[in-house]
Amino acid sequence: MNTEQPEDPQRQRLREHLETILIRTEKAASWREESGRLRCLVNHEGFVPVRTRLAVEDLDFLSGAREDLITFTELTLRLLDLHQPRDAGGITSDAAHPILRCRSCMWRWPCPTFRAMSEAFGTAFPPLPESA
Numbered sequence: 172m173n174t175e176q177p178e179d180p181q182r183q184r185l186r187e188h189l190e191t192i193l194i195r196t197e198k199a200a201s202w203r204e205e206s207g208r209l210r211c212l213v214n215h216e217g218f219v220p221v222r223t224r225l226a227v228e229d230l231d232f233l234s235g236a237r238e239d240l241i242t243f244t245e246l247t248l249r250l251l252d253l254h255q256p257r258d259a260g261g262i263t264s265d266a267a268h269p270i271l272r273c274r275s276c277m278w279r280w281p282c283p284t285f286r287a288m289s290e291a292f293g294t295a296f297p298p299l300p301e302s303a
């Protein structure tokens with residue numbers, strides 16, 4: 172029996188869009204070290220006059236970086252609002268630590284979506300107890 176579902180076209184388009192952003196971002200040069208050096212050169216008007224050589228890949232990235240980052244941040248905030256813990260109810264022997272489940276996907280808290288977000292942004296969260 173074939174249980175494979177055909178790929179949802181909207182999901183496929185979204186995946187392709189996200190992969191395009193990822194590839195474009197990976198091709199661009201990082202400004203992490205350069206921005207630290209440039210910060211020391213801010214003039215009395217609050218600006219740093221910059222002369223630099225930008226590759227086509229850098230321009231491709233910079234042209235959409237602000238909008239992409241706003242979109243990702245808004246998406247992440249929406250996911251964070253959707254995936255939050257709630258008391259699962261029921262009887263527990265540990266009243267101080269009730270069993271929590273995600274109010275959206277109903278997985279035990281922290282749910283896989285929240286864990287993926289937390290891992291992606293490097294935010295620590297307590298490990299799951301052994302008896303799940």
Ligand SMILES: [Zn+2]
Nearest residue numbers: 254273276282
């Ligand atoms: Zn969830």
